[in-house]
Amino acid sequence: MEESKLQDLLNEMTLEEKVGQLTQVFGQPYLDDNYEVTGPMSFLAVPSELVPVAGSILGASGAESTRKIQDVYLEKSRLKIPLLFMADVIHGYKTIFPIPLGIGASWNPDTAVKTAKISAVETAVSGIHVTFSPMVDLVRDPRWGRVMESTGEDKFLNEQFAEAFVRGYQGDSYSDPYAIASCVKHFAAYGAPEGGRDYNTVNMSERQLREDYLSAYQAAIDAGTELVMTSFNVVDGIPSTGNRWLLKDLLRDEMGFEGVVISDWGAVKEMIPHGVAADEKEAALKALNATNDIEMMTFTYHRYAKDHIDAGHVDEKLIDESVMRILKLKNKLGLFENPYRAASQDDEKDLIFSDAHRQTALEVAEESMVLLKNDSVLPLEDNGQTVALIGPFAEGEDMLGAWSWKGEAETASSLHASLKSALTSGNVLYAKGSAITETTEEWMEEAVKAASEADVVIMALGESAEMSGEAASRSDITLPQSQADLLKKIAELGKPIATVLFNGRPLDLNTVEPYSDAILEAWFPGTEGGEAVANLLTGKTNPSGKLPMSFPESVGQIPVYYNHYNTGRPAEEREEGRYASRYLDVSNYPKYAFGYGLSYTSFDYSKVTLSSDIMTADEPIEVNVTLTNTGKRAGQEAVQLYIRDLVGEVVRPKKELKGFRKVQLNPGESKKVSFTLSEDMLTYVHQDLTKQADAGEFDVFVGASSLAEHSGRFSLKI
Ligand code: BGC
Ligand code: BGC
Numbered sequence: 076m077e078e079s080k081l082q083d084l085l086n087e088m089t090l091e092e093k094v095g096q097l098t099q100v101f102g103q104p105y106l107d108d109n110y111e112v113t114g115p116m117s118f119l120a121v122p123s124e125l126v127p128v129a130g131s132i133l134g135a136s137g138a139e140s141t142r143k144i145q146d147v148y149l150e151k152s153r154l155k156i157p158l159l160f161m162a163d164v165i166h167g168y169k170t171i172f173p174i175p176l177g178i179g180a181s182w183n184p185d186t187a188v189k190t191a192k193i194s195a196v197e198t199a200v201s202g203i204h205v206t207f208s209p210m211v212d213l214v215r216d217p218r219w220g221r222v223m224e225s226t227g228e229d230k231f232l233n234e235q236f237a238e239a240f241v242r243g244y245q246g247d248s249y250s251d252p253y254a255i256a257s258c259v260k261h262f263a264a265y266g267a268p269e270g271g272r273d274y275n276t277v278n279m280s281e282r283q284l285r286e287d288y289l290s291a292y293q294a295a296i297d298a299g300t301e302l303v304m305t306s307f308n309v310v311d312g313i314p315s316t317g318n319r320w321l322l323k324d325l326l327r328d329e330m331g332f333e334g335v336v337i338s339d340w341g342a343v344k345e346m347i348p349h350g351v352a353a354d355e356k357e358a359a360l361k362a363l364n365a366t367n368d369i370e371m372m373t374f375t376y377h378r379y380a381k382d383h384i385d386a387g388h389v390d391e392k393l394i395d396e397s398v399m400r401i402l403k404l405k406n407k408l409g410l411f412e413n414p415y416r417a418a419s420q421d422d423e424k425d426l427i428f429s430d431a432h433r434q435t436a437l438e439v440a441e442e443s444m445v446l447l448k449n450d451s452v453l454p455l456e457d458n459g460q461t462v463a464l465i466g467p468f469a470e471g472e473d474m475l476g477a478w479s480w481k482g483e484a485e486t487a488s489s490l491h492a493s494l495k496s497a498l499t500s501g502n503v504l505y506a507k508g509s510a511i512t513e514t515t516e517e518w519m520e521e522a523v524k525a526a527s528e529a530d531v532v533i534m535a536l537g538e539s540a541e542m543s544g545e546a547a548s549r550s551d552i553t554l555p556q557s558q559a560d561l562l563k564k565i566a567e568l569g570k571p572i573a574t575v576l577f578n579g580r581p582l583d584l585n586t587v588e589p590y591s592d593a594i595l596e597a598w599f600p601g602t603e604g605g606e607a608v609a610n611l612l613t614g615k616t617n618p619s620g621k622l623p624m625s626f627p628e629s630v631g632q633i634p635v636y637y638n639h640y641n642t643g644r645p646a647e648e649r650e651e652g653r654y655a656s657r658y659l660d661v662s663n664y665p666k667y668a669f670g671y672g673l674s675y676t677s678f679d680y681s682k683v684t685l686s687s688d689i690m691t692a693d694e695p696i697e698v699n700v701t702l703t704n705t706g707k708r709a710g711q712e713a714v715q716l717y718i719r720d721l722v723g724e725v726v727r728p729k730k731e732l733k734g735f736r737k738v739q740l741n742p743g744e745s746k747k748v749s750f751t752l753s754e755d756m757l758t759y760v761h762q763d764l765t766k767q768a769d770a771g772e773f774d775v776f777v778g779a780s781s782l783a784e785h786s787g788r789f790s791l792k793i
Pocket of ligand 1: 207
């Protein structure tokens with residue numbers, strides 16, 4: 076439809092129809108003739124008069140079902156404005172990719188583009204138009220279960236992935252029927268809840284919000300994301316969904332977002348328990364005036380918008396603007412011409428979970444895994460040896476992870492079967508040993524027996540899929556006790572042990588590291604997880620993942636992240652004295668640092684050269700290094716560039732990531748890697764909240780992780 080016609084359509088709409096567009100409901104009332112929700116869930120019951128005027132649907136899927144919902148709706152609706160279908164397709168629809176934290180660990184944003192594109196195809200043919208992804212919340216606390224949905228603790232890395240995900244979902248144009256709209260979330264700072272407890276208070280200065288937390292949302296906006304979802308938390312004491320400063324002044328006016336803002340699930344009504352609204356009516360008032368367009372799954376707009384307009388507390392113009400944004404999105408997606416868009420049962424059969432999609436799932440899973448330790452155990456040689464594979468993830472446990480509602484855990488490749496076929500000459504013994512949180516004496520004995528008959532032991536351990544994700548915060552982030560006991564017991568046999576970890580967050584590895592000669596972090600690797608692990612264990616593929624988030628040495632250090640400030644009493648500069656910023660009982664350092672990850676080959680970094688030791692606004696600096704593969708296998712390395720601003724107006728982090736490049740090298744091969752550093756890359760938020768760079772000296776660090784050594788210095792002249 077021509078955009079000018081949308082105004083005519085808006086003019087025709089009654090207020091009730093307009094407000095309907097601003098409400099998101101379940102598909103059930105359209106599918107079920109006798110729809111009625113009673114009992115404890117009755118608060119979710121969709122009011123019957125909303126059914127013919129609602130604007131969008133949450134969580135429906137499948138071409139048959141989405142088409143039926145659309146048909147029933149269009150029949151009932153007066154103006155026949157098609158419904159928009161939205162759902163959470165977070166790391167794949169049916170073909171499940173690694174969790175986003177794992178995708179971040181690839182340090183290769185192309186993996187995000189590829190996986191998002193495939194997710195979009197499978198999602199589109201099932202009749203969904205919008206995915207509630209990417210989540211780009213910056214995270215520093217692994218107790219928070221939702222770190223699995225993010226790409227980690229660094230804003231620069233998050234920005235690259237935010238852009239890549241949006242590009243992958245949305246493609247170049249909606250004339251491609253398999254492109255879907257993306258919704259970046261959760262605006263803002265949802266990733267910083269106190270104590271890592273989900274939905275908890277977020278408390279930070281506006282300066283820090285602007286400096287560290289906003290940039291990944293901005294990257295998604297610049298990449299064209301169509302929607303933004305509000306967060307459950309407060310920002311400076313006001314819940315995001317009713318925070319006019321956040322949504323209107325900052326997001327729309329300053330950050331330039333022109334699309335649709337949707338509340339998180341029930342977040343409008345949650346302003347009541349937050350204690351900023353006395354009742355539903357006041358909650359509606361706050362959310363409407365904050366310019367939150369769509370209310371997800373509660374009905375306060377539907378019930379009270381009219382009262383507020385009549386009373387002059389809400390300007391109807393605001394409602395019109397919200398409706399227009401939604402109509403524009405529906406129109407961009409071509410729904411007025413074809414309300415079903417790509418929904419097709421035939422295409423579902425042909426395209427969903429195809430071999431090509433699974434192949435990408437395999438490659439991305441391989442690229443996401445991080446080799447944390449390797450004392451000459453891996454890769455396993457196919458030399459007739461006996462391998463004991465032990466643990467809950469060897470077989471049968473869910474490798475898909477949280478937020479994979481359409482994925483079927485049983486269809487994922489099994490580690491046991493994959494390892495057996497990879498080790499053609501050897502013998503693979505299997506014992507479960509333990510379930511996620513409990514074991515039996517018999518299971519333990521079987522595992523000890525298998526291990527004692529083996530030359531090498533592979534332990535497949537971890538968290539269950541439900542132990543991370545939404546509402547899955549943990550205060551103790553070690554392995555569940557029964558698995559720790561199992562590992563310790565097996566270690567008593569003195570056999571070489573490689574532990575493969577399946578989990579959704581950085582763990583405290585104190586019960587794993589001392590008993591493992593090698594550790595492979597597999598995250599929740601998705602549909603092809605078993606095969607990907609087998610390929611890495613046997614060296615068919617060389618690990619190349621690097622940590623996107625620090626692994627703490629103990630929970631008491633949290634938050635522990637690489638880009639912290641120096642403080643006035645840095646422990647490193649006061650090795651002996653007591654009066655330094657340190658703990659008495661644990662170091663300041665994480666167990667495994669941000670950016671860290673091993674390979675089966677070795678890489679040598681040449682001396683780093685700078686094109687100049689003076690930078691000006693017009694003259695960026697080039698940072699060059701030559702990387703050589705000095706080992707015997709081909710491999711990939713994520714080369715990382717960090718800087719430190721030595722003297723700022725505001726204190727500066729000890730290191731800040733400013734560039735990375737994933738480089739593939741054959742044995743003996745060398746490649747020059749160049750980064751350009753320009754003045755705008757040195758800007759940060761000053762005390763007056765403007766972005767500026769400081770004149771003066773900057774250190775440069777190039778290397779294989781955030782532990783990269785000092786490699787040069789330059790001065791910025793302003
Ligand atoms: C989550 C969102 C999600 C929404 C819709 C909420 O509970 O916080 O991330 O998109 O539900 O399912
Ligand atoms: C302490 C102060 C104390 C001062 C003088 C500092 O190290 O932080 O509390 O008053 O020493 O002894």
